[in-house]
Amino acid sequence: MKKKRIYFSWLVLLWGLIFSVLSQPVNAASVDHSLEKVQKRGKLIIGTSPDYPPYEFLVNQNGKEKVVGLDIDISRKIAHDLGVKLEIKKMDFDSILVGIETGKIDMGISALSPTAKRKESVDFSQIYYKSGQYLIINKNDKNIYRDKDSFQGKTLGAQSGSIQSELLKKQMPKSSGRYLTKVSDLILALKSHKVEGVVAESAVAIAYVKNDPSLAYINGNFNLGSDHLGSAIAFAKNSPSLVQAVNKSLTTIKNEHLVSQYLADAGKYMQTTKSNHTMLHYWRYFANGVGYTLLISAVSAVFGIILGLLLAIMRLSRNRIFHDLAVAYIEFVRGSPLMVQVMFVYFGLGMIVNLPALLSGIIAVSLNSAAYVAEIIRGGINSIPQGQTEAARSLGLSERQTLQSVILPQALKNIWPALGNEFISLIKESSIVSIIGVTDLIYQLRTVQAATYKGVAPILVAMVLYFVMTFSLSRILGYFEKRMKHGN
Amino acid sequence: MATNLLEVKHLSQKFGDNLVLSDLNETIQAGEVVVIIGASGGGKSTFLRSLNLLNHPTSGQVLFEGQDLTTLNEKQLDHIRQKIGMVFQSYNVFPHLTVKENLKLAPKKVKKMSDEDADKLADNLLDQVGLADKAQDYPTSLSGGQQQRVAIARALAMQPEVMLFDEPTSALDPEMVGEVLKVMQKLAQEGMTMVVVTHEMTFAQEVAQQVWFMDGGKILEKGTPKQIFQHPQKERTKDFLARVRQSR
Numbered sequence: 001m002k003k004k005r006i007y008f009s010w011l012v013l014l015w016g017l018i019f020s021v022l023s024q025p026v027n028a029a030s031v032d033h034s035l036e037k038v039q040k041r042g043k044l045i046i047g048t049s050p051d052y053p054p055y056e057f058l059v060n061q062n063g064k065e066k067v068v069g070l071d072i073d074i075s076r077k078i079a080h081d082l083g084v085k086l087e088i089k090k091m092d093f094d095s096i097l098v099g100i101e102t103g104k105i106d107m108g109i110s111a112l113s114p115t116a117k118r119k120e121s122v123d124f125s126q127i128y129y130k131s132g133q134y135l136i137i138n139k140n141d142k143n144i145y146r147d148k149d150s151f152q153g154k155t156l157g158a159q160s161g162s163i164q165s166e167l168l169k170k171q172m173p174k175s176s177g178r179y180l181t182k183v184s185d186l187i188l189a190l191k192s193h194k195v196e197g198v199v200a201e202s203a204v205a206i207a208y209v210k211n212d213p214s215l216a217y218i219n220g221n222f223n224l225g226s227d228h229l230g231s232a233i234a235f236a237k238n239s240p241s242l243v244q245a246v247n248k249s250l251t252t253i254k255n256e257h258l259v260s261q262y263l264a265d266a267g268k269y270m271q272t273t274k275s276n277h278t279m280l281h282y283w284r285y286f287a288n289g290v291g292y293t294l295l296i297s298a299v300s301a302v303f304g305i306i307l308g309l310l311l312a313i314m315r316l317s318r319n320r321i322f323h324d325l326a327v328a329y330i331e332f333v334r335g336s337p338l339m340v341q342v343m344f345v346y347f348g349l350g351m352i353v354n355l356p357a358l359l360s361g362i363i364a365v366s367l368n369s370a371a372y373v374a375e376i377i378r379g380g381i382n383s384i385p386q387g388q389t390e391a392a393r394s395l396g397l398s399e400r401q402t403l404q405s406v407i408l409p410q411a412l413k414n415i416w417p418a419l420g421n422e423f424i425s426l427i428k429e430s431s432i433v434s435i436i437g438v439t440d441l442i443y444q445l446r447t448v449q450a451a452t453y454k455g456v457a458p459i460l461v462a463m464v465l466y467f468v469m470t471f472s473l474s475r476i477l478g479y480f481e482k483r484m485k486h487g488n
Numbered sequence: 489m490a491t492n493l494l495e496v497k498h499l500s501q502k503f504g505d506n507l508v509l510s511d512l513n514e515t516i517q518a519g520e521v522v523v524i525i526g527a528s529g530g531g532k533s534t535f536l537r538s539l540n541l542l543n544h545p546t547s548g549q550v551l552f553e554g555q556d557l558t559t560l561n562e563k564q565l566d567h568i569r570q571k572i573g574m575v576f577q578s579y580n581v582f583p584h585l586t587v588k589e590n591l592k593l594a595p596k597k598v599k600k601m602s603d604e605d606a607d608k609l610a611d612n613l614l615d616q617v618g619l620a621d622k623a624q625d626y627p628t629s630l631s632g633g634q635q636q637r638v639a640i641a642r643a644l645a646m647q648p649e650v651m652l653f654d655e656p657t658s659a660l661d662p663e664m665v666g667e668v669l670k671v672m673q674k675l676a677q678e679g680m681t682m683v684v685v686t687h688e689m690t691f692a693q694e695v696a697q698q699v700w701f702m703d704g705g706k707i708l709e710k711g712t713p714k715q716i717f718q719h720p721q722k723e724r725t726k727d728f729l730a731r732v733r734q735s736r
Contacts, residue, residue, distance in 0.1 A: 390542055391580035391639070395594035395646055396570030399562065405593060409584045 034239030035082075038106055044079045044086050047105035048072070049093035051182050051450040053207040054266035055111040055231070058447050060282060065447060068269045070203075071109045071231075073262035074128060074253060081249040091437045092181060094161045095343075097122055100236050102347045107246070108234040111201060113163040122234040123243055128250045129259055130230035132219060133167055134205035136190060136198040139216040145197060147221040151175045157186040157195035164199035167222050182446055183208075187215070188455025203263070210267075279461050282448045289444030290465055296362055296430045296440060301423050303366035308373025313403075315378055326374065333371035339432050341368055346436040361433030361440075369426055376418045380411030413484045420477040424470045441465060492551070493518040493650055493681055494539055499548035501534055501705075508534045509545065510705035516650070521682045523692040523713075526702035527728060532685040535702065536652050539683065540572040541565055553649075570598055573643030577655040579635040581627040587614065587638050588623040591645045598646070606645075613641040617671050633664030637671055650681040657688060689732060693717055701725045 038044050048071060050056045056069040067088050079086035089105055096108040100122050114124035135156075137145050145151060152174040158164040160179035168177045178195050180186050186198045187208055200208070205217040233250075235243050253259060279286075314326035333341070345367075346360035355363070384407050392402040412419075434443035441462055448458040494516040501509035508531045516522055524532050537543035538550055541557050550557045552568055560568065582590050591610035595601040601609070614620045617637040627635050636656055643651060653672065657665045669691050676682055676695045686692065692699050692713055699716040701709045701724075709716065709725045720726045 385578075385580075387576060387578050387580040388582065391574075391576060391582070391642075392594075393566075394540055394542060394569055394572070394574035395643070396566050396598040397594060398566050401597050405597060406582055410582075413584065 032239055032241050034106070034236065034243075035241035035245055038082060038084060038242060042084050044075070044082060044084050044107070045089060045105045046075050046086065047089045047091050047096045047099040047108045048075075048110045049096060050090055051093075051184055051446060052111055052204055053450070054203055054263055056109075057266075057269075057450055059269050060285070065285065069266045070129065070259065070262045071111065073258075073265060074233075074250075075107075075109055077253060077258065078246055078249045081252070082245060089437060092435050093159065094181065095347075095435060095437075097234065098343070098347050100234055102351055103236065104347065104350060106235070106242065111204075111231045112234050113230070114232040114234075115163065115166075118234065121237070123237055123239060125233040125235070125243055125246050126250055127230035127232045128253065129203075131202040133164065133222045133224065134200055134202045134217045135220045136187070136200050136205045136208055136215055136217050137196065138190060138193075139214050141196065142216050142218075145218060147218060148172050149221075151197055154196040155194070156197045156199060157189050158199040159183055159186065164201070167220070168199050171222055182449065184446070184449040184455060187212070188449075190215070191455070207267075279448070279457050282452070282458075285444040285448050286441070286461055286465060288439060289441035289462075290469065292358070292438060292440040292443075293427065293430055294469065296358075296365055296433060296438070297423070297427045299362050300365040300369050300430065301426055303362075304369030304373045304422075304426070307366065307370035309377055311370060311374035312377035312381065315374065316381060330371045330374055333368055334375075338364065338368050338429055339435065342432055342436060357433070357436045357438045360436060361430070361438045365426065365430050365433065369422065372422055373419070376415050376422060377411065379418075380415035381407055383414050384410050416477070416481050416484065420474060420481075423477070424473055427469050427473065428466060491518050492516070493520075493553065494683070495549075495551040496538070497549040497551070499535075499538060499550065500546050501531070501538065501543065502546045508705050509538065512548070512705075512707060514700075514707060516681065516683060518649075518681050519679050520698065521676045521680075521684070521696050522698045522700060523696035524683065524685045524700045524702055525687070525689070525692060525716075525728070526700075526708075530702045531705040532702050533654050536574075536654050536683060536685050539652055540569050540574060542574070566598070570594075570646050571649045573646060573648035573651040575636070575639050575643055575651065575653045575656045577658050579627075579632070579639045579659070581635050581638050581642070583627050586624050586626055587619065587630070590627065590638055590642050594642070595645050609645055610641075613644055616644075616674075617641045618667070631664060632660045633667045636660065636664075636668045640668075640671055640675075644675075650683065651675065653682065653684040653686065655685050655687070657686065687732065689717065689729075701728065703728070 048056045048067065050058045050067045050069070052069075054069050056067055056071045058065050059068050067090065072088065075088070076086055089099070091099055093110060096105075096110055096112070097118065099105045100108050108122070112118070114127065118124070135145070135148065148171060151172060155176045155178055156168055156172065157178045157180060158168045160181055165177065165179050168175070178189060180189065183198075183200065183204065186195070189195045190198050191214065199220065209215045209217045233246060311326045311330060314322040315330070317323055342361060342364040345364040346355065346357060349355060350360065388406055388410065389402055392406040393399075397405065431440060431442040434440055434446070437443070445458045445462040449455055452458070492515045496512050496514050499509055499512040500507070512535065524535070526532050534543055538545050541550065545558065548558070552572065555568070557565065557568060582593065585593060588607075588610045591613060592603070592606040595606045595609060596603065611620065611623070614623055617640060619634060619637055619641070622630060622634065627638060630638065640656075656672070657668050660668065665688070669688060672682070672684070672691070673695055684696075696713050698710060699713050700707045701716060701720075701722070703724050709720065709722045716725065717729065720729060
């Protein structure tokens with residue numbers, strides 16, 4: 001009974017914390033400082049998901065990656081008009097609205113359609129580009145499919161969380177849907193006939209088809225409501241001053257017909273990306289990704305062990321408060337997905353302290369790993385017979401000296417394979433940080449996919465690179481395991 | 489005049505409702521060898537483990553050199569435990585350390601002895617227990633008798649005032665019992681104060697000044713080996729001795 005009450009109070013404390021975090025932006029929303037904030041900072045921070053040519057995509061310029069496209073040119077124009085610098089934050093499409101709500105970014109510009117549903121959580125600028133909704137298909141099928149109604153009983157793809165996914169669900173009820181985060185993955189699915197068509201915006205469809213002779217596009221003939229008429233920029237709720245300023249720039253862009261010029265520029269970039277499609281050309285991307293993956297894994301492993309050891313000792317301690325704290329932490333962290341924890345640290349804690357994505361990723365992965373390592377260490381300590389402790393204490397060794405010199409060295413040998421397992425899965429699981437835009441190997445894989453219009457080759461490269469990393473680690477661990485073997 | 493090195497007053501131990509030690513009042517003098525005999529479950533091991541407070545008694549006092557150990561904190565106890573060596577039935581040598589490292593660990597960690605001095609001390613002790621040639625071996629490659637001799641040498645490395653032996657030969661194959669008893673006998677001859685829980689009656693007869701017969705958490709009968717083994721007074725003692733002799 002008493003034990004239950006303790007856990008309950010922990011739970012209450014935790015929820016209290018979460019709610020206090022959640023309630024913050026509501027209080028802050030009453031007064032509009034949005035424009036003032038940007039001008040004071042001298043920098044306009046935008047969030048975008050650069051996998052959507054020609055709106056936004058990555059190009060490799062002299063070995064350095066660069067975000068380009070219609071949306072980027074528009075943002076640059078806006079920043080110029082506001083007299084501030086432009087900072088581009090790359091993030092998953094699904095994370096953009098969260099980024100706005102949590103103040104990570106000033107505006108989201110990623111070919112966003114201003115739907116009624118989205119308007120519940122963010123404000124929108126005027127529409128800056130109107131386009132239709134097309135279907136990308138394999139060129140060979142051009143005679144089979146005419147419009148959306150000729151796909152009955154077939155599977156189609158759309159970007160998850162996008163307008164296209166809504167269209168697919170609502171207006172093609174006789175077809176089934178496959179929803180992926182990246183358009184490049186959808187194109188890959190199309191080419192391998194996992195899906196028969198991909199619902200995409202006209203500009204996107206045209207861009208892909210122009211870059212891949214095996215593809216074609218048709219007009220979907222969707223019934224488009226006012227929601228679906230075009231793309232707009234998203235802002236935090238109640239920020240009229242910034243919206244007004246941006247609308248002024250958008251009006252200029254419209255009056256001076258700058259959009260067609262921007263689209264032409266984007267097309268030029270797409271020409272250059274087309275010419276360099278070998279994986280070797282993108283080695284810097286992969287090397288960079290491997291570097292970040294190793295950095296995150298190594299730092300997280302070190303902090304995971306330190307914190308895990310601390311938690312294990314707390315859990316084994318006679319002090320009830322320490323014990324309960326450790327148990328609550330371990331159970332909670334093990335009981336929620338790493339992905340959610342990464343997002344919580346970046347977006348949630350990000351409201352209190354502004355943590356960069358890399359640091360957020362490292363913190364989340366370390367905190368997560370610590371819970372698992374703590375249980376491994378606890379198991380290892382428990383595996384050492386009580387007689388070892390008694391012998392050490394009878395010699396006058398203190399509790400701490402006993403742990404240090406007698407118990408832990410023996411425990412380490414017993415838990416080495418389990419720890420090795422944890423480190424290897426750390427390398428693989430750290431890939432989740434790509435969702436908040438940390439440029440690890442998975443992120444770079446996406447980047448190269450978007451830049452090369454190739455789906456499989458980058459996956460293969462990443463797979464081999466992951467294997468090389470984990471296999472090297474397991475060889476290193478095996479070497480140390482052998483060295484510790486003497487006792488048996 | 490002999491001094492009381494160890495003394496217990498009204499020592500009782502309860503595990504749940506089970507009274508394992510019942511109001512013991514005994515003294516052990518410096519230089520004395522006390523052998524405790526008795527059937528399993530009589531409280532012998534618990535008594536021994538109370539003497540260095542590995543086991544915290546439910547009530548009563550344990551005095552070492554006149555100081556009540558039950559009033560000390562862990563840090564003070566660590567200091568006292570250096571002076572009370574203990575040898576266990578299951579040896580409890582440290583398997584991750586070589587034989588020599590087993591001996592050097594406590595002097596270096598607890599007494600902050602230099603590596604050089606600890607090395608000399610270890611060599612000397614290993615020579616005494618006849619294991620000089622095993623110094624660099626890991627314990628798991630040794631026989632039970634050898635491991636137990638390492639454990640004795642390890643306890644001696646802290647230069648204790650008294651040595652507690654908790655059935656040191658019970659886990660050994662019969663042919664190895666002798667080598668361990670020989671080391672213990674030598675130790676007794678050198679004047680070490682010893683409290684030994686054992687079933688080795690011959691050892692008790694030859695080495696002990698006092699034999700205590702323990703049963704039901706009490707010391708039922710005590711005296712010289714001659715008194716206990718040849719003229720036991722209590723029925724329980726007679727029974728026990730008869731059973732032990734029969735099993736031979």
